[in-house]
Amino acid sequence: MRPDAEGASGTVTVETAGPHGMVTVRGDLTSSTLGEVVSEITGIAVPGRGEARFEDAYGILWMAPDELLVFCPYGEVAESVTKMEAGLEGLHVLVADVSDARSVFTVSGAGIRDVLAKLTPADVSPEEFGIGMVRRSRLAQIPAAFWLRDGATVTVICFRSVAGYALDLLSTAATPGSEVRYF
Amino acid sequence: MLTLRCPYCGVLADETELEPGGEAHVRRKASDCGDGEFEAYLFLRENPRGVHFERWRHVNGCGKWFHAARDTVTLEVFGTYPAQTEGPPGEIMETIGARRPGWRWREFS
């Protein structure tokens, strides 16, 4: 079903989502200790391959077979890192606060798949990119990751050094009058 | 357009999300080998018309290196597999054998 089948216009809104606590955790994702430590911070179980799991301000993205990106409120990130480092002591892991190295955008509206498809070579059809999945890819010339919060909201993250470029890209792709209405 | 399935993420990645890493299964020669052997290790690469084995990195993705077996003429992809190996896995060899009987590439056939 087309997301705008109900008669919505296909207009898409692009917003910067403000500061988020983001912590890169690298290590053996099958380790039960790592799973417990990460879940204690977020209240969420370690996601499987390609999954994005969120509960309110907390979340975990599967970034690679040995890498997670843990989300928490920005104000809690230092405490979360300390807790994780303590809990994972002795294990071969990396815990790094990347909150200030990433930018987060919220793109919402009926035409979000069309906006993404203008910028990324990734297959963003509902069959390949559903709710609860994260896709690391590129938006035009920069690396980015994105996941659907619901059928009409996608969250996009990229390196903060290229946040201006990403905002320009997304805004241009979402310009009213440029709706593709493919999906 | 070339698309390869990253064996780590499971996603179908477009060529522009990947970084080419040249020929796969190049075996390092020790520095005490002959000059000819060392030159071959450093510089001599296959440039086949047909079955080829390559390294690719999922650079706009999980960041991992993997291997791909494909046909350089038709762009048919026989399969992709993790890089922690010294040769193509059996199922890839079987697929190529079925699609290109009599194929040969370096010491593999």
Ligand SMILES: [Zn+2]
């Ligand atoms: Zn990958």
